[in-house]
Amino acid sequence: MESDKGTTSMEIEKVQSDANRVSSALKPNFEPLKAHEISDGQVQFRKVSVPPHRYTPLKKAWMEIYGPVYDQMKVDIRMNLKGRKVELKTRSDTPDISNLQKSADFVHAFMLGFDVIDAVALLRLDELYVESFEIKDVKTLRGEHLSRAIGRLSGKGGLNMESDKGTTSMEIEKVQSDANRVSSALKPNFEPLKAHEISDGQVQFRKVSVPPHRYTPLKKAWMEIYGPVYDQMKVDIRMNLKGRKVELKTRSDTPDISNLQKSADFVHAFMLGFDVIDAVALLRLDELYVESFEIKDVKTLRGEHLSRAIGRLSGKGGKTKFAIENSTKTRIVIADTKIHILGSFANIKIARDSLCSLILGSPAGKVKPLGEDHDASSASGTSSNTGAVVNELAAEDMAVELYNLQLQMMMTSFKPI
Incomplete structure (x- = not known):
């Protein structure tokens, strides 16, 4: 029996060794599945909303966000300007499906107010999370009590937060230095986008209605309007005779999308009654605006009272209007009961x-566009007794007297240019 048993064990060992050899030869060697293979080839998306107060910080820190997400996490990222959302999606070479969620958490943390140097740790460490709660979840506070609670949280100059922030920054300092090194090496250099590229190739339009009384002046001044808009602003312009509208649209070579709105404002100012030589300043300067209001917005007047108010605004031969325009560096159009002012914000206010004041009944001789400012500055300086302040007040008084003299001369013998 011993000899038969030994023979049998030898045969079994031989068969097992042959089976192991065959199984090892036939054992498949699969590579790890990638993100698009796990989801059966379907692209995975994430969208992160951009709050209004984080839009400007996002523009400034875009490349610091783009580098780690696109280059290291292998996730596509773009800004949807129309929907104000940051959109992320997996690529064919995304190594892990969790990279998409990590990238979304990183962008969401930045939207909540975290710095990029702190939020980028969410891409490197799996044990980091973001938790949010409100003060009212702890205790219901209102008014000054709420303000004091917020002050206790921040401390003087934010000192209460510095120790915790220092600990976190020490943990991710090494990781962030590597990320900065990689992102700076791979940072692309894009040319500025043109107007049609910002809007995804879509043409932008503006239409300006032509009032009946401005149709003939528009025909006469058409070439003066057409030249600056088409040649300098690179915006197409045409007159729609059937709809009585001036139509404007961007071109492929329009350098800036704001040129379209500037051109529309220029044409609209001409329709309100401004001369082309005055309205064209809207194309050159960014700080110019047009403000309109009616006499009834100031005071309800009817009949002869309304006529006298309009007469006080214009003055004899337009002297009052010209005097206000020259002293405030503005242009004024009085169209029946409507008044349009072209100028900078401060000058429009003056x-x-x-x-x-003229509408409310003040005589033209007593209207001083700059008198209130000088009076206020003189009154504020009377409490000081130093020699420098006295000299300054004396200079201001002389300036006020000189201004009054110039205004009286303008009102008596003004010749429009």
Whole structure:
């Protein structure tokens, strides 16, 4: 029996060794599945909303966000300007499906207010999370009590937060230095986008209605309007005779999308009654605006009272209007009961105050567009007794007297240019 048993064991060992050899030869060697293979080839998406107060910080820190997400996490990322959302999606070479969620958490943390140097740790460490809660979840506070609670959280100059922030920054300092090194090496250099590229190739339009009384002046001044808009602003412009509208649209070579709105404002200012030589300043300067209001917005007047108010605004031969324009560096159009002012924000305010005083009944000789500012500055300096302040007040008084003299001369013998 011993000899038969030994023979049998030898045969079994031989068979097992042959089976192991065959199984090892036939054992498949699969590579790890990638993100698009796990989801059966379907692309995975994530969208992160951009709050209004984080839009400007996002523009400034875009490349610091783009580098780690696109180059290291292998996730596509783009900004949807129309929907104000950051969109992320997997690629064919995304190594892990979890990279998409990590990238979304990283972008979401930045939207909550975290710095990029802190939020980027969410891409490197799996044990980091973001938790949010409100003060009212702990205790219901209102008014000054709520303000004091927020002050206790921040401390003087934010000192209460510095120790915790220092600990976190020490943990991710090494990781962030590597990320900065890689992102700076791979940072692309893009040319500025043109107007049609910002809007995904879609043409932008503007239409300006032509009032019946401005149709003939538009025909006469058409070439003066057409030249600056088409040649300098690179915006197409045409007159729709059937709809009585001036139509504008961007071109492929329009350098800036704001040129379209500037051109529309220029044409609209001409329709309100401004001369082309005055309205064309809207194309050159960014700080110019047009403000409109009616006499009834200041005071309800009817009949002869309304006529006298319009007469006080214009003055004899337009002297009052020209004097206000020259002293405030604005242009004014009085169209029946409507008043349009072209100028900078501060100058429009001064001119509007002067016009409102005339509407309320002040005589033209007593309207001082700049007198209130000088009086306020003189009154604020009377409490000081130093020699420098006295000299300054004396200079201001002389300036006020000189201004009054110039205004009286302008009102008596003004010749429009």
